[in-house]
Amino acid sequence: MKITLNPFSRIKMLVLTTVFVLSFLSAIPFRTYGYFDLEFEVNNKDRAGKIWTFDQHHLNIINIFSLDQNFRLFTEMEWEHGISIEADGAGSGKIYLAQGWLEYKKSNALRFQMGKILVPFGKYGLTYDATPTFLSTFLPNSVYGNHENSVGYKDRLFAKWLTGVQVAGLIPLGDWATEYFFYITNGRGPKPSEKDTNPNKGLGGRIIVRTPIDDMIFGFSYYSDADGNSHNTIQTSFGTDFEFTVANLTFEAEGVYKNGQNIDTTTIQPIDDYLTGYGYYFQTSYTIKDRWTPFVRIDQYDPDINGKVQHDETTTVGINVSITPRIYFKSEFQFSRDADHLLHDNDTNKAYQSFISSIAVAF
């Protein structure tokens, strides 16, 4: 029987084959890491498939090739939602290169990365899908969610992945330490890793300040690119985050302010504002015997502060159980309220509750 693959499937097969061949046959020293999770959710949103469901959400494999003392290649392949692809291209789930970049490390204070990167925006920008690294099953929706906005399409407050170049480093300053990231990239678009047709680029940076007080960390992020595919808008986002741990009590907070402007496509100068939104959250957690961590989080999200009733808020109460340092069981209740029923147009309930459990494994 002859099996034919469409071009898209062929590319995916080629990527997979290349990664595996490199991993298993290469003489280059490499390390393999990864993470896996399975989610369970039940809610009263009355959305199809969400009445009572399991989701094998992530299976990510990270390969790090040490090319020599200064160069390394970092790749992360994601198999999402129990990927299944038929020969004709039909199927479910997704597979893609989440990250793929080459790094030249001059020193700890100066590293250059080039390729597809996770955007270092916010406290969790660099571990976006790595569920073993955060307490709840999902990252705070207010800041990291993919929201439907009042203009009518889904977007994030900042890009998740970008393709371009980045300079990063860590500079200890006595008892303080500062880590920085600055990047220039294609920005978002229909083919963000291949061809950028936008006149402006995806630019941004992040600075993390670790203070001499144990576990008190501040972060500041900036991002700007063309918004969507229309080429006539520019989006600018500012974020700040804070974390403080005293004994077993951790407090963290994060906020992002986004401003979208229409621009003159010839001069690339702003004409007027079309959308201004924000998202923020506060989270408190307490760890008992390094294993049990109950937490409470309050999320607020407003896609357009000029539209007075578009407002989404979620309160999450949950527990994270570290079965081992690599295996986590999570359980949480989410109480959500969509003030004007605009942000979830498929839902019948403006206020709804969810129970979510998951198991996350780092390997």
Add this chain to the structure above:
Amino acid sequence: MVMRMKIIRSLLIVSFCLGGLLHAQIAVVVHKSNPVKNYSLDELKQIYHGDISLHVNGRPIVLIETQPLAEDFYQLLYNKSRIKIKKYWISLVFSGRSAIPPTEKATPGEVLKFVANTPGAIAFVSSSDLDDRVKTVTINNYSYEQETYPLLKK
């Protein structure tokens, strides 16, 4: 009789003072070819936190740890449990930071053998397990035999 009591009391005081030094301490060791002789405590914290991942000669640092000594080591160094440090390293790797997490060895003998054969290795072992295959470094210019050693076990 009084003299004898004084001697016994003096001996008891001396042995009590030395007690902390008599049991095995945590020694930090490197490959014999490594030019480093001393780390400050801050440097050691940065090294086992992945903030410093290259030796002064540019060679990548290879971190080693072993149980059960790791629990004491991380408590003394960071006042944190080994589990917390493990979780920290998992985040570090997934976020693309360039440091390589500590490799775990089963026994002190395996640690010493690995360090002896790996020029970039840094490890910690119990002073009672030390041998001449590796080089011991001082911390804040204090040796593990001194009372002012920063990683002194109480």
